[in-house]
Amino acid sequence: MELLEIINDLVVIAFDLLMFMKLISLKRDCFFSRAIMYGGCALIIISYFAAVYRYQVAASLATVSIMTVPSLILFFCLSRHKDSRFFLTFCFVDTVSLIIAFIGRCLGIWAGEAGQVLSIIVIVSIYLAIFRAGREYFRKYHELLDVLEAGWRSMTVATVIIYFVLIFIAAYPRPMVERLEYIPVYLAVSVMIISCYVVFVMSIIKTQKIHDQNKYLQYEKKLYQLAYEDALTGLLNRASYVECVQKVMSGEGKADLYCIAFDMNGLKNINDTKGHAMGDRALKAVAESLAAVFTGYESKIFRIGGDEFIVFLKNTESLDIQAVLAQLDSHLERQGKELGTSLSAAAGWCFLPAEEHMRIEKALEQADKEMYAVKKKMKEKIV
Numbered sequence: 001m002e003l004l005e006i007i008n009d010l011v012v013i014a015f016d017l018l019m020f021m022k023l024i025s026l027k028r029d030c031f032f033s034r035a036i037m038y039g040g041c042a043l044i045i046i047s048y049f050a051a052v053y054r055y056q057v058a059a060s061l062a063t064v065s066i067m068t069v070p071s072l073i074l075f076f077c078l079s080r081h082k083d084s085r086f087f088l089t090f091c092f093v094d095t096v097s098l099i100i101a102f103i104g105r106c107l108g109i110w111a112g113e114a115g116q117v118l119s120i121i122v123i124v125s126i127y128l129a130i131f132r133a134g135r136e137y138f139r140k141y142h143e144l145l146d147v148l149e150a151g152w153r154s155m156t157v158a159t160v161i162i163y164f165v166l167i168f169i170a171a172y173p174r175p176m177v178e179r180l181e182y183i184p185v186y187l188a189v190s191v192m193i194i195s196c197y198v199v200f201v202m203s204i205i206k207t208q209k210i211h212d213q214n215k216y217l218q219y220e221k222k223l224y225q226l227a228y229e230d231a232l233t234g235l236l237n238r239a240s241y242v243e244c245v246q247k248v249m250s251g252e253g254k255a256d257l258y259c260i261a262f263d264m265n266g267l268k269n270i271n272d273t274k275g276h277a278m279g280d281r282a283l284k285a286v287a288e289s290l291a292a293v294f295t296g297y298e299s300k301i302f303r304i305g306g307d308e309f310i311v312f313l314k315n316t317e318s319l320d321i322q323a324v325l326a327q328l329d330s331h332l333e334r335q336g337k338e339l340g341t342s343l344s345a346a347a348g349w350c351f352l353p354a355e356e357h358m359r360i361e362k363a364l365e366q367a368d369k370e371m372y373a374v375k376k377k378m379k380e381k382i383v
Helices: 003-023 031-054 059-078 084-133 135-147 152-171 180-228 238-249 267-274 276-294 321-339 354-382
Strands: 257-264 298-305 308-314 345-352
Touching (some): 003 031, 003 084, 003 135, 031 059, 059 084, 084 135, 084 152, 084 180, 135 180, 152 180, 180 238, 238 298, 238 308, 238 354, 257 276, 257 354, 267 276, 276 298, 276 308, 276 321, 321 345, 345 354
Antiparallel strands (some): 257 308
């Protein structure tokens, strides 16, 4: 085998290994792991040169036994991912390198010795263009390997099949370099495969964007929870309540509305006699009871501070408010027994027709007054 042909192969092997190093996620990204990786790759290149140039081993045999298998073992041992993600990446890189190497070999055959030099220049130019244009894609692919676990297996199977089909076509029944009339067909197939890989890469980018969007949505959800949800009970908080009142006043989503004000009874006594931890559990129990009773309705439940709660009910023409409150009392009684304390809440309400949405604040004041009147009567009964 001529020296220029060997150099041609070594260029392909070197860039193939370099591309895989760009895509692999090391199990331990440290100096020792990188030293093993770089040293192993250098040993593969030197061994291939010695086998083909010094000992005249066939290039196809040397490629499999000295480059493909050892590099597979080396990168597999160093890789963080030892599943379909690894094998997909390995076969993808090798397939691209196989096509580039074939293009270089064709140039060498068609143009003789000058073609070998041209082949090396073309191969280096193609790889440099890939590295230059694909820098951002390498990073995104690298990130995607770490954050996405599902969906790799089917693509891996397809990539492995493509890889071995290309090798089979190039070598059977005789090496492609001995069947020059089939080279255009092989190149056409290679272009088709590269096109499929472009689609694959674009789908990876879209998947990464979807993943980033999901992360952003989760972040927004967390911000919303911090801004509009009560940390203790998980109900909507006072800020959300104020915003909701403003929307009602502006006529947004105009509908008949029940405004119900609740005040938990005996929270101070629970805190003083059983501790604030029990007080927090009692507040959570009240919140759970409100959620359980009003979940079947078009409702919004707010904890507006301390032991005070507000419920807005929409579109409740046939609502029996007394029956709903009786259901709440029963639920609170059961929750109290489970906690080993007494749970109850005073309630006051006001009905607000849709056309009177501007009176929301007055309706809330009326509900509040009724609630405190009920609370006063409950205290008088206890006394």
